Amino acid sequence: MELYRSHVLVCGSTGCVSSDSLKIIDLFNKELEKHGLEKEIKVVQxxxxxxxxxxxxxxxxxxxxxYSQVKLDDVPRITEEHLLKGLIVHDLTYKEPGKKEASDSIDDMGFYKKQQRVALRNCGVIDPEILKEYIAYDGYAALAKVLTKMSPEEVVETIKASGLRGRGGGGFPTGLKWEFTSKAEGDVKYVACNADEGDPGAFMDRSVLEGDPHTLVESMTIAAYAVGANYGFVYVRAEYPIAVKRLQIAIDQARENDLLGEDILGSGFSFDMEIREGAGAFVCGEETALIQSIEGRRGMPKVRPPFPANKGIFDKPTLLNNVETFANINQIILKGADWFAGIGTEKSKGTKVFALGGKINNTGLLEIPMGTTLQETIFEVGGGIPNGKAFKAVQTGGPSGGCIPAEHLDTPIDYENxxxxGSMMGSGGMIVMDEDNCMVDVARFFLDFTEEESCGKxxxxxxxxxxMHELLDKITEGKGKLQDVDKLETLAKTIKKASLCGLGQTAPNPVLSTIRYFRYEYEAHVNEKMCPAGVCQALLQFLVIPEKCKKCGICAAKCPVNCISGVKGKEVYLIDQAKCIKCGACLEACPFDAIKKG
Amino acid sequence: MKTFAELEAIRKKAQKDVRLRSGSGDVRVVVGMDNCGIEAGARQITIALMDEINKHNLQDVTVTQTECLGACRLEPMLELYEGEKKTTYVKLTPELARQIVTEHLVNGKTLKSQTIGVFER
Amino acid sequence: MITLKINGFEVQVERGATILQAAEKVGIKIPMFCYDERFKPHGSCRICVVEVEGARSLMTACCIPAADGMVVQTESEVVVEARKEILDLILANHPLDCLTCEQAGRCTLQDLCYQYDIEETSYEGARKSYEKDVSNEFYTADQTKCILCGKCVYMCSQVQNTDALCFVDRGFETHIGTPFEQGIAESTCVSCGNCVSVCPVGALMPKRREKYRYWEVEKVQTTCAYCGVGCQMELLVKDNRIVEVLPVKGHCNEGLLCVKGRFSFDFVNHRDRLKKPLIRKNGELEEATWDEAYDLIVSKINEIKESDGPDAISAFSSARGLTEDNYLMTKMMRAVVGTNNVDHCARL
Amino acid sequence: MTNSIADIQTADTMFITGSNTTENHPVIGAQLKGAVKAGKKLIVADPREIEMAEYADVFLKIKPGTSVALHNAMMNVIIQEGLEDKAYIQNTTEGYEEMKKLVEKYTPEYVSEICEVDAEDIRLAAILYGEARTATIIYCMGITQHVTGTESVMTLADMAMLTGNLGKAGGGVNPLRGQNNVQGACDMGALPNVFTGYQKVTDATIVKKFEDAWGVKLSDQPGLTITDTVAAIDDDRVKMLYVFGENPMISDPDTHHVEKALKKAFVVVQDLFLTETAELADVVLPAAAYAEKDGTFVNTERRVQRVRKAVNAPGEAKPDWMIFMEIMNRLGYEKKYSSAEEVFEEIRQVTPQYAGISYQRLENAGIAWPCPTEEHPGTPILHIGKPARGVGLFKAIEFAESGELGDPEYPLVLTTGRILYQYHTRSMTGKTEGINNLAPESYIEINPKLAAKKGIKDGDMIKVKSRRGEVKIKAKVTERVEENVLFIPFHWSEGANVLTNGEEFDQFSKIPGLKVTGINIEKLA
Incomplete structure (x- = not known):
């Protein structure tokens, strides 16, 4: 293997691939060849x-x-300036919002400074399709340790002692799950990985699968050893083709290299696994529905008990964890339970990956220690709210999480808090809302999703x-009454209490939390027939401010439905609310800011 | 792969290949590579350095480039950092670059004749 | 054994028994739509929710195992509120056509709305609307009336094991259909009607030959007259006519019937039934009185016995007749005619 | 059945042979499919690829009439593999050595030629059956309606004894009764050689017992079977025939022969409808249907269950027992019964197996006989502890091919059976419109290869000929049957029994060999 003086890492994940990162790699290789640098500099996907x-x-x-938002045109420059001459191309490197200058190094970036990457440690660091790169970063060292030095019971004890909790939603102690499965009676047991990431906007599982698939192979093997399983399933949604492909490559490589299959590295322990592709129903993220789907049935949740630990796939004891949970295992084994338990809060240990989105500067994936406050996460790692707008709420936990208002921003993030x-950890979605968001509309937006994804059972x-959705429609259309808000609240509570699975038990969270923290906004919709954030179309009003109106008539001329009347030069113009279609043309047209939205 | 020992051996080797990504090592060779340097033959210097370093399998050595080091007349030149210690070699040829590798980096002896101090004197 | 408290009553049950089974033991009734002891518990309808002390959410009595020391309330305020809300929600998506609905009187939804005083739904909004599947010869499937308890699907897949029915679509659009939505006639359906028997509402209904209300009919339990399984069933009778047949739970058929037992009862009421004895006169069969028929038979028997002996008379008894019929037939031949010439179609 | 319906579902391995369970006993079929889904093993032997075959671990698509050879081969493998139950054989059976010696030559390879199935499949089936902790045998007319029917049943019993699967839960040899009360009719001695409870008419003490009970002298000569009777009418030995609830014009083999006999004798028919047989009668008596009378049926698991009156009989129709009583009375036998229950009480007196059963006990649930006393719970599983006859007797039985085959003029094999939607001669099911829409007409199943050879397409009318007669019938081209085997359901008059042989019987039971008929076919122009 040649030694290189420089490595050029290009992101090959779904997001960047869709904006041509693969072409960028090709071009880099061509440019390097052109400059005779191909033996000195290596391009890594x-x-x-x-x-x-x-x-x-x-x-x-x-x-x-x-270098951010790299275009194909930028590649020759970076090659010539940076790779050939060693001159960092400052106008192409990432400038963080609120900072005057671009950072020279990733280590100086605010986005990364507060992060602690455990689950994502190899993402963006290694080439996921090359086993040796994974091995270079301690890959399979944890498996080696487990198989040579630890009994299954010791492995379970280590995971228990680490305090790791399920990263997929409920936060059930992972070690306990492992213990239950290891103690469950059965000649055949399974290990399964939930990679059916259904929360819109959440992609931590996909990132691990795309960026570090071997970590899953290794961790599932460790788990299988701990609970006494010899076969595993990874349930991935078919909408993740790159993830599926890379995981399959990893599985094949592991098999070829005796890290998977019969008698792993001569240890006597055997484990193999396969990928099962799901059709992308949100509810299949629920463990019993996922199991049904793996068995080839319609993915519908089942009543627990029996729990998968006792009766899972094909009624055999099954250990089911999600990708992020598994991604922590190797590190816990290598660095010890104490190291892991040293991170985070009393009841929530380690780090958590969040997918930050919405009205936020640094949209993306971040991994922070548990106990980091919402404030730090949003304003330091996330870089704050764009365009100088005011923060209004953050919704955590995916489409069935709750909205948390500004007064709780100092809350340290952990499961219980x-x-x-009124929200939850979920799989780690985090959507930031600013003053322009209507919370009633937000609640309705999330119900759009859960209504469609309810399995119907x-x-x-x-x-x-x-x-609930219909009541919210009614309210946002200005047809709601105060009783409707109460009705909504009672209904939401019943759904929470009486539903079969996690989907139904959490789907009302956006409604309940917005009523809890933003009741005034609901009341404005029903009592005053107005949307304070100016979002709900039906409640919008465009009004002429008489003091500002210069009686020019431009607004009337632009109005497509001729609902603005007045006499040019003589009379203040007036908008007929009954005829107005709320298109906003007048607002845009008025040169004197004499029209307001409200 | 058949044994855990084999796995460890592979890991040792693989770690060298990715060392760069944890930033520069303790020993850095920085070649002046602005237009002036390139004109003076800095590319050939870099190639020779890389080749020799590879031959000796010196894994802890990082080769990077930088802009003009401020003494164009002495190009091609490089700065060799070992922790806090810095040695500047000037007026290099590919052969000299190879000697720096074998003498300075392998044997730990400064190639006095080409250091900036001696040379300027 | 496990000891728990339900509505203040102490109950002892075997480990593994559900809250529902424990409640039944002390005579506490818990409402349900989707439960059937023949399926794996699936807890879909949620109407059987009860309050378990210390539990985060309400528990379905039908599928949650009783636990030692459990304290359960089956009709507490929160439970009743939840049930009312569920009924309200079901009713919001179910036509209120009880006046003409044929299931009236046998409808669980009707009964529970009565029990919990739900007169009408408090919701307005979308309602489902599906075309009725009338393709099966014996029953109709009206998804507009379906409350999605899933019993028909589980009956078909877990008990009848025919797998003709399945859930289709998700969320509010969920409905019961057949694979690829080809309609019941094109499915693997064998018209056993066992799905129809378990439907708690009027979604799956037998195609009626005549009008009747469930409160008008008299129910008579009997044994099916077709194959040798001996299924137990109820004949529903109105005005001296069988109008429907329903399976009886328990017994060897475990509440199942087949297409013949469930739907092929028309022969009993059939106009072609023999109503009077017939005697062949001049080559034609003509109506006669019993006396005439008996006299002819008796004189023929006596005549042949006289001329050729009793063994010149032979009888075929019937595998479809009663045990008692067969007994008297054999007794008649052996004791009165005087021959062992009696056989039946056991072999055919 | 030796075991109950509930019990056979608990067997680790089920061997279904000669039973199209899902069509002929649909409820048991559903239950057995459930058992397979729950993990039980299933072996199916049948000439047709019936629905149960889809669920089978091993499916043996045997040539019709070769069951004896198959069973011998399975026993050969069981013994070869050492899977026999030595203790059971030692303690409770006799005749083992003889049987063992006989089956030696029935190797899977040898029998694979006879049955036209793979030898490995036979071996696998035998091992599945032999290794199971509990294994049950379920059979129907596919076993019995052969000239070797009784022998075939005997070999099944041999197999159950060989593996100790008799007299225990989950085991047994279980014939499924085709009609609602075949069991009851047999129990009541509607057979020419026995009184109720299988008490032999040739046994003097038994005859004495019945003479005492009934107060008359009785014959100790076995009577005529149905098939004997048809022949006896032919040669003037029988002059009068009383047909109760039967339709031999459709159900009995060789329709033409039956018709001749019915026209010749003085015939009384007692039925619900003017059946094909009643049309030929001299006197027709209107009878009450099951829903119009009280009484009992006995199901296939020997369970006596109540039948209850729900509606009044139409016109002057009467319960059958009442008709028999009135004829008896008119013939000078004065005994009167006021109800079916009173008849049942008399049955209890003369039938040991029924002694403990009463209508009162049957009110809530049926009781499986034997039930000797009022306190006895009934006997869902027979032969527990030891076989009823004391020791189980192994029968060594050679395979013999049906005489129907081998005639070059009739080279194809016709087999018959029932279908889901129709029942017997359709006198009941044929009155339901929906049933007739689903199963409107008779048909013949024919393999695509044979159909192609003969130029027959699905839906074509074809002519089917046997030595007895010919029918015109619609072709249904299907892989369900093998190339040289055809199938016609027997429910229709244009059906199988015009073709079947009424003269070749099983020598023991007198069952005709309905399941094997040599035929030929041709396409109709």
């Missing part, structure tokens, strides 16, 4: 760097220069979400 907002991303090592605030979820 990696997984996701997290800051997807800035993609396609190219990082040049050893300097750690972070989020639940107490149990009454409260199937029928109830629909009715």
């Amino acid at each position: 990696t997984g996701c760097f997290g800051l997807c907002e800035a993609g396609p991303i190219v990082i040049v090592y050893p300097e750690g220069s972070f 989020l639940i107490a605030l 149990c009454t409260p979820c199937r029928e109830g979400i629909k009715r």
Whole structure:
């Protein structure tokens, strides 16, 4: 193997691939050849760097220069200036919002400074399709340790002691799950990985699969050893073709190299696994529905008990964890339970990956220690709200999480705190809303999703979400009454209490939390027939401000439905609200800002 | 792969290949590579350095370039950092570059004749 | 054994018993739409929710195992509120056509709305509307009336094991259909009607030959007259006519019937039934009185016995007749005619 | 059945042979499919690829009439593999060595030629059956309606004894009864050689017992079977025939022969409808249907269950027992019964197996006989502990091919059976419109290869000929049957029994060999 003086890392994850990162790699290789640099500089296709907002991303090592939104045209420049001459191309490196200058190195970036990458440690660092790169970063060392030095019981104890909790939603202690499965009676047991990431906007599982697939292979093997399983399933949604492809490559490589299959590295332990592709129903992220789907049935949740640990896939004891949970395992084994338990809060240990989106500067994937406050996450790692707008709320936990208002921004993030605030950890979605968001509309928006994704099995979820949605429609259309808000609240509570699975039990969270923290906004909709954020179309009013009106008549001329009347030069113009279609043409046309929206 | 020992051996080797991504090592060779340097033959210097370093399998050495080091007349030149210690070699040829590798980096002996101090004197 | 408290009553049950089974033991009734002891518990309808002390959410009595020391309330305020809300939600998506609905009187939704005082839904908004599937010869499937308890699907897939029915689509659009939505006639359906028997509302209904209300009919339990399984069933009778047949739970058929037992009862009421004895006169069969028929038979028997002996008379008894019929037939031949010439079609 | 319906579902392995269970016993079929879904193993042997075959671990698509050879081969493998139950054989059976010696030559390879199935499949089936902790045998007319029917049943019993699967839960040899009360009719001695409860008419003490009970002298000569009767009418030995609830014009083999007999004798028919047979009668008596009378049926698991009156009989129709009583009375036998229950009480007196059963006990649920006393719970599983006859007797039985075959003029094999939607001669099911829409007409199943050879397409009318007669019938081209095997359901008058042989019987039971008929076919122009 040749030694290189520089590595050019290009993100090859779904986001960046869709903005041509693969072509960028090709072009880099061509340019390097042109300059005779191909033996000195290596181009590496990696997984996701997290800051997807800035993609396609190219990082040049050893300097750690972070080039963002790289276009094909930029490649010759970077090659010539940076790779050939060693001159960092400052106008192409990432400039963080609120900073005057671009950072020279990834290590100086605010987005990464507060992060601690455990699950994502290899994402954006290694080429996920090359086993040796994974091995270079301690890959399979944890498996080696487990198989040579630890008993299954010791592995379970280590995971228990680490305090790791399920990263997929409920936050059930992972070690306990492992213990239950290991103690469950059965000649055949399975290990399964939930990679059916259904939350819109969440892509931490995909990132791990695309950026570091071997970590999953290794961790599932460790888990299988701990619980006494010899076969595993990874349930991935078919909408993740790159993830599926890379994971399959990893599985094949592991098999070829005796890291998977019969008698792993001569240890006597055997484990193999396969990928099962799901059709992308949100509810299949629910463990019992996922199991049904793996078995080839319609993915519908089942009543627990029996729990998968006792009766899972094909009624055999099954250990089911999600990708992010598994991605922590190797590190816990290698660095020890104490190291992991040293990170985070009393009840929530380690780090958590969040997918930050919405009204935020640094949209992307970040991994922070548990206990980091919402404030730090949003304003330091996330870079704050764009365009100088005011923060209004953050919704955590995916489409069935709750909205947390500004007064709770100082809350340290952990499982219990989020639940107490009427939200949840979920798989780690984090959507930021600013003053322009109407919270009633936000609640309705999330119900759009859960209504469609309800599996239809149990009454409260199937029928109830629909009715909540209709009530919200009514309110946002200005047809709501105060009783409707109460009705909405009671209905939401019943759905939460009486639904069969996590989907129904959490789907009302956006409604309940917005009523809890933003009741005044609901009341404005029903009492004053107005939307304070100016979002709800039906409640919008365009009004002429008489003091500002210069009686020019431009607005009347632009109005497509001729609902503005007045006499040019003589009379203040007036908008007929009954005829107005709320297109906003007058607002845009008025040269004197004499028309307001409200 | 058949054994855990084999796995460890592969890891040792692989770690060298990715060392760059954790930033520069303790020993850095920085070649002046602005237009002046390139004109003076800095590319050939870099190629020779890389080749020799590869031959000796010196994994802890990072080769980078930088802009004009400020003494164009002495190009091609390089700065060799070992922790805090810095040695500047000037007026290099590919052969000299190779000697710097074998003498300075392998044997730990400064190639006095080409250091900026001696040369300027 | 496990001891728990339900509505203040202490109950002891075997480990593994559900809250529902425990409640039944002390005579506490819990409402349900989707439960059937023959399926794996699936907890879809949620109407059987009860309050379990210390639990985060309400629990479905039909599928949650009783646990030692559990304290359960089956009709507490929160439970009743939840049930009312569920009924309200179901009713919001179910036509209120009880006046003409044929299931009236046998409808669980009707009964529970009565029990919990739900007169009408408090919701307005979308309602489902599907075309009725009338393709099966014996029953109709009206998804507009379906409350999606899933019983028909589980009956078909887990008990009848025919797998003709399945859930289709998701969310509010969920409905019961056949694979690829080809309609029941094109599915693997064998018209056993066992799905129809378990439907708690009027979504799956037998195609009626005549009008009847469930409160008008008299129910008579009997044994099916077709194959040798001996299924137990109820004949529903109105005005001296069988109008429907329903399976009886328990017994060897476990509440199942087949297409013949369930739907092929027309022969009993059939106009072609023999109503009077017939005697062949001049080559034609003509109506006669019983006396005439008996006299002819008796004189013929006596005549042949006289001339050729009793063994010149032979009888075929019937595998479809009663045990008692067969007994008297054999007794008649052996004791009175005087021959063992009696056989039946056991072999055919 | 030796075991109950509920019990056979608990067997680890089920061997279904000669039973199209899902069509002929649909409820049991559904239950057995459920058992397979729950993980039970299933072996199916049948000439047709019936629905149960889809669920089978091993499906043996045997040539019709070769069951004896198959069973011998399975026993050969069981013994070869050492899977026999030595203790059971030692303690409770006799005749083992003889049987063992006989089956030696029935190797899977040898029998694969006879049955036209793969030898490995036979071996696999035998091992599945032999290795199972509990294994049950379920059979129907596909076993019995052969000239070797009784022998075939005997070999099944041999197989159950060989593996100790008799007299235990999950085991047994279980014939499925085709009609609602075949069991009851047999129990009541509607057979020429026995009184109720299988008490032999040739046994003097039994005859004495019945003479005492009934107060008359009785014959100790076995009577005529149905098939004997048809022949006896032919040669003037029988002059009068009383047909109760039967339709031999459709159900009995060789229709032409039956018709001749019915026209010749003085015939009384007692039925619900003017059946094909009643049309030929001299006197027709209107009978009450099952829903119009009280009484009992006995199901296939020997369970006596109540039948209850729900509606009044039409016109002057009467319960059958009442008709028999009135004829008896008119013939000078004065005994009167006021109800079916009173008849049942008399049955209890003369039938040991029924002694403990009463209508009162049957009110809530049926009781499986034997039930000797009022306290006895009934006997869902027979032969527990030891076989009823004391020791189980192994029968060594050679395979013999049906005489129907081998005639070059009739080179094809016709087999018959029932279908889901129709019942017997359709006198009941044929009155339901929906049933007739689903199963409107008779048809013949024919393999695509044979159809192609003969230029027959699906839906074509074809002519089917046997030595007895010919029918015109619609072709249904299907892979369900093998190339040289055809199938016609027997429900229709234009059906199988015009072709079947009424003269070749099983020597023991007198069952005709309905399942094997040599035929030829041709396409109709």
